Amino acid sequence: MKQVEPIFNNILRKTSILSILIWILLISIVFFVDFDFERHLNFEVYMIFFLIFAISYFIFLLVLQQAAHQSSKMMFIENEKIAIENQFSNTSSTLPVTMYHLKKGKNDGIFFTYHEGKMAVELDITTETVKGKLINEIMSKETFESIILPLERAFSGNNVEFQVRTDNHVYDHYAWPIYKPNSKIINEIRGYGIDVTLKDLTEKRMKSLTDYDQLTGLFNRKKYSQMVERFIKDIDQYKQISLMLIDLDDFKYVNDTLGHPVGDQLLIQVANRLKRLSLPEHYLFRLGGDEFAVLFTTSNSLEEINYNAKKIISGIRESIHVGSHQLNTTASIGISIYPDHANDAKALLKNADLAMYRAKNKGKNHYFIYSKDILLETIQRIEIQKALRTAIEKNEFILYYQPQIDSEHRRVVGVEALIRWHHPIKGFISPKDFIPIAEESGFILEIGEWVIRNACEQFRSWNKQGLKIPISVNLSAKQFRQENLVGMIQEILKETNMDPTYLSLEITESISMEDVQFTILILRELQSSGIKIAIDDFGTGYSSLSYLQQLPINCLKIDQSFIHEIESSNNKITLVKSIIDLAENLKFSVIAEGVEKMEQIKILEDLGCHQIQGFVYSPPVEAHEVFQFVKKVNEMTLKKVET
Numbered sequence: 001m002k003q004v005e006p007i008f009n010n011i012l013r014k015t016s017i018l019s020i021l022i023w024i025l026l027i028s029i030v031f032f033v034d035f036d037f038e039r040h041l042n043f044e045v046y047m048i049f050f051l052i053f054a055i056s057y058f059i060f061l062l063v064l065q066q067a068a069h070q071s072s073k074m075m076f077i078e079n080e081k082i083a084i085e086n087q088f089s090n091t092s093s094t095l096p097v098t099m100y101h102l103k104k105g106k107n108d109g110i111f112f113t114y115h116e117g118k119m120a121v122e123l124d125i126t127t128e129t130v131k132g133k134l135i136n137e138i139m140s141k142e143t144f145e146s147i148i149l150p151l152e153r154a155f156s157g158n159n160v161e162f163q164v165r166t167d168n169h170v171y172d173h174y175a176w177p178i179y180k181p182n183s184k185i186i187n188e189i190r191g192y193g194i195d196v197t198l199k200d201l202t203e204k205r206m207k208s209l210t211d212y213d214q215l216t217g218l219f220n221r222k223k224y225s226q227m228v229e230r231f232i233k234d235i236d237q238y239k240q241i242s243l244m245l246i247d248l249d250d251f252k253y254v255n256d257t258l259g260h261p262v263g264d265q266l267l268i269q270v271a272n273r274l275k276r277l278s279l280p281e282h283y284l285f286r287l288g289g290d291e292f293a294v295l296f297t298t299s300n301s302l303e304e305i306n307y308n309a310k311k312i313i314s315g316i317r318e319s320i321h322v323g324s325h326q327l328n329t330t331a332s333i334g335i336s337i338y339p340d341h342a343n344d345a346k347a348l349l350k351n352a353d354l355a356m357y358r359a360k361n362k363g364k365n366h367y368f369i370y371s372k373d374i375l376l377e378t379i380q381r382i383e384i385q386k387a388l389r390t391a392i393e394k395n396e397f398i399l400y401y402q403p404q405i406d407s408e409h410r411r412v413v414g415v416e417a418l419i420r421w422h423h424p425i426k427g428f429i430s431p432k433d434f435i436p437i438a439e440e441s442g443f444i445l446e447i448g449e450w451v452i453r454n455a456c457e458q459f460r461s462w463n464k465q466g467l468k469i470p471i472s473v474n475l476s477a478k479q480f481r482q483e484n485l486v487g488m489i490q491e492i493l494k495e496t497n498m499d500p501t502y503l504s505l506e507i508t509e510s511i512s513m514e515d516v517q518f519t520i521l522i523l524r525e526l527q528s529s530g531i532k533i534a535i536d537d538f539g540t541g542y543s544s545l546s547y548l549q550q551l552p553i554n555c556l557k558i559d560q561s562f563i564h565e566i567e568s569s570n571n572k573i574t575l576v577k578s579i580i581d582l583a584e585n586l587k588f589s590v591i592a593e594g595v596e597k598m599e600q601i602k603i604l605e606d607l608g609c610h611q612i613q614g615f616v617y618s619p620p621v622e623a624h625e626v627f628q629f630v631k632k633v634n635e636m637t638l639k640k641v642e643t
């Protein structure tokens with residue numbers, strides 16, 4: 001804090017000097033000018049002296065008054081100045097600004113002559129503490145290095161802007177040169193700094209909001225577009241850009257049945273898995289929903305790309321636990337490469353998308369690299385989708401039935417209903433080709449209901465003809481998860497007056513594994529109304545013994561791939577044997593599917609397989625043919641039993 005100097009003395013001093021000067025002037029007139037007292041000492045002379053004295057006294061009084069006035073004015077100004085300075089210093093130390101003057105001394109060393117403000121207090125660089133010290137003596141090496149260049153530029157006559165970062169703060173600085181009056185010499189610079197810590201933080205946050213997906217922490221779609229565009233622009237440097245588009249299979253189902261919080265957790269865990277599975281040069285994105293992307297510019301061989309895709313597929317397939325839910329999620333991947341498959345960013349994404357859809361259509365949990373065939377296939381798929389809309393009303397579907405033969409008595413113990421589509425132009429379309437499209441577009445619900453109703457009506461029709469035979473119906477994933485599946489089936493059973501114990505529903509191992517708790521719940525409901533449950537394509541999934549034990553099921557259908565050429569593979573025999581043993585232990589019946597040869601029947605019967613289904617006995621045939629077939633086979637076996 002500054003103090004007022006006693007300046008009154010100063011004024012008095014000046015005034016007395018002035019009066020002394022006047023008297024010196026008078027005396028010098030008397031003594032040094034040739035003055036004759038005798039002759040001039042008369043009344044006029046006295047008057048002149050008196051006049052001079054009076055004038056000098058008057059001047060003296062005037063000067064004295066002026067001096068007093070000046071003195072009080074100066075005192076006031078000085079007081080004001082000091083008060084303002086004190087106030088400024090107090091205020092500036094609390095404001096998020098810092099103000100400073102810097103001078104250059106010997107050997108170009110820079111030192112503060114003034115430094116005030118919050119930052120000054122924080123860094124303990126106030127005018128008081130730093131006077132006379134060089135700046136490199138009072139600040140850290142990093143700070144000094146970050147400011148010395150802009151300061152030197154200011155000393156060279158430039159207005160400069162620079163940033164100073166301390167551990168907890170960020171300051172924007174502005175400094176400018178001060179020229180010596182009427183000269184081009186700069187002896188001082190002045191500047192101020194503003195605390196922009198908050199702004200910096202907000203900007204960082206904003207940046208993270210705009211670049212990253214808030215749920216998973218991966219880059220977002222916007223960042224993806226920016227990066228692809230940039231890579232394409234610099235393609236000379238990168239040569240090749242590969243995009244892996246990853247879409248979770250049936251994620252919507254998780255969201256719909258278990259709720260969004262569970263869905264969110266699943267996405268977070270998938271993102272973490274991707275981080276674990278990917279290489280350092282891979283950029284990871286969540287493009288939205290359950291769609292992720294891996295982008296990399298390393299010119300990997302197709303072999304490496306295949307390897308990475310397989311790694312991601314199998315990595316995601318491992319069970320994910322969210323709360324009490326064990327989720328068995330799979331992913332479908334589409335891959336496209338720039339410039340081989342696309343000539344711009346949009347086409348790169350579109351083609352990866354087409355390849356990904358192909359993977360979905362081929363049963364999900366799979367990956368494809370884009371090719372021209374995929375484009376043709378997509379066009380076809382869109383046509384099929386259109387035609388499917390009207391297929392039911394146009395009566396283009398028909399159910400075929402494939403008999404299932406009991407190994408012990410060689411009798412027909414059931415039939416599997418398999419749908420057929422006779423397209424008016426394209427002719428016969430295999431269910432393998434249209435069921436996935438129906439599933440994707442949602443038509444499967446309508447088709448599925450049609451299948452169940454027709455199968456039940458067929459049962460009644462056969463029943464009227466004296467044939468009472470169980471019917472199996474396939475349920476697709478979407479159907480299994482449809483709202484009120486159980487109610488819908490019960491309704492049909494009632495309408496068609498069908499005995500529920502004669503209806504069996506086939507769900508695949510992968511459908512059943514998606515959400516174990518939900519599967520158990522639905523299967524229990526179905527079973528309690530008398531319906532039988534079979535696990536289709538068994539052996540292709542990854543269900544464990546403990547998992548199977550929990551499921552309320554009646555039958556395992558061994559997948560065709562294990563039966564194919566079983567006669568020449570000991571491995572397959574061992575595998576099938578273990579499935580049969582497992583079924584026996586769990587009290588399930590077993591059906592071997594896709595049996596084409598007599599020798600296969602022999603092996604399967606020896607292994608203890610309960611039922612056989614396959615071309616060896618009969619392909620899927622129309623209802624009236626089944627009737628003939630069953631009658632023939634069962635009569636034959638009856639005769640055999642009788643003889």
Ligand code: C2E
Nearest residue numbers: 418419431432435451474475476594595596614615616620
């Ligand atoms: P799936 O349920 O595994 O049905 C067995 C498939 O194997 C049938 O093919 C059948 O014709 C075929 N098959 C039977 N025996 C043999 C054999 O000895 N050798 C060979 N190579 N194949 C044999 P299909 O009828 O083409 O059906 C294919 C798939 O389409 C079915 O596989 C099933 O997943 C699906 N599907 C068929 N009908 C329906 C349906 O009504 N609803 C649903 N959701 N899916 C259906």
Ligand code: CA
Nearest residue numbers: 416474506536
């Ligand atoms: Ca089946």
Ligand code: CA
Nearest residue numbers: 536537557593
């Ligand atoms: Ca099957």
